[in-house]
Amino acid sequence: MKRPELVKLIDTTLCSACRGCQVACKQWNEMPGLRTKQIGSYQNPPDLQWNTWTLIRFQEYVNDKGAFKWLFRKDGCMHCTDAACVKVCPSGALHHTEFGTVGLNSSRCIGCKECVSACPFDIPRYSQETDKIYKCDLCYDRLRNDALPACVKTCGTGALTIGGKDAMIKKAYARVKELGGDTNVYGDKFVGGTHVLYVLDEKAKVYDNLPRDPSVPFSIIVWKDMLKPLALLAAGGVLAGSFLHYILHGPKLPDEPGKEEKGGE
């Protein structure tokens, strides 16, 4: 069945940091809660980890006019169109789905961690125990069954919504127009457009752990987009050469047995 390209919108200006999404994600994906420590922050676990695919980042921010703000940002996979993780994944575990999102077929993951270093948003997390990586798959199983992702379903403030790509991009820009100030749309202008968009309360550079201008690492572009086709071309060249050889010289046959013995005499 043809499925529409989907975009999840995270409106940080509506988020109350209740962390319902963080817990709902664990519940749906059957990820355990692990022991943590209070480290002097509401943010816990302190970072994304193999069992935490989405996390509310808490940040205290004073702008240049001295005004204080407590910023909340739901972090997680951005579901890039030009997904560096998919480009580098040698086993096909990371792949694009019919929704335009980036899925993860865990049984194919070989734990090489290529995606961990490739991702411009620092998303995939490796577990030594299972020797596999983990990340948000935008609740692929739920999308397939026409259900909302668990985080979207649980969000009580309307900060999380999902819908057709064009409609959501429009919605994000309409919201920024309504809010004005430094609010901005983040996600549609790089890595081919992400399938998770933010309406940010402040400029992107203000937020911790949020790249201002993310891109697929150049080395990956060189390797996967340029050298791979070249390599294929080279392989093709070898084939063509062999064919030419066949045409010109006929099939290469094993030397006739006994020939050398004769010559040796």
Place this chain on the structure above:
Amino acid sequence: MQKDGMGALFGPGMAEGPFPEHYEPLEGPLAKNPMSGQLINPAIHIFDKHSDVDKIARASEKFPYVCTTYSCTEHWCSGALTRWQAWLLEAMPEAYVEIGDLLARDLGIRNGVRVKVSSIRGSVQCVAMVTKRFKPFLIEGKTIHQVGLPFNYGWLFPKDTKDDSTNLLSPSVGDANTFCPEYKAFMVNVTKL
């Protein structure tokens, strides 16, 4: 609501009302109410000072900071039910006290270290959360700092918890009509461990 189906602002059986009046909390930083001659609510029930938990340290230099208590999103009441839930405990694992950055600087307290919070009634140890969200008050010309603790921690679980109940700090006093506890304002001291 009345027998006749109408609501009423005031009626028989009420200990106080119907008009609003400002009183200071039972335990506060002031010795005198700047708004009237009556410092605290005259209608509240004050327990006889027989035990340590009924002591009051009003306008005391030993307990100079206003303390308030509240709940975090993840836990319910004392947390005795919700702390057993691994996802909730992971998100909010231990007791903490939020301290404004100015006060923390004065006291030499770094974010994330364990500190002792004490009132005249008792003390608890917990993790300091240094924040810009708590700002000092200017009261009667004096700078007075406020700290805040959640009341979701205590005993039983996790088994190795070092947390104590915030109730060890707060006074046993409630509003005159419903005895809704006055745990939002009392006085403490905060010290490094």
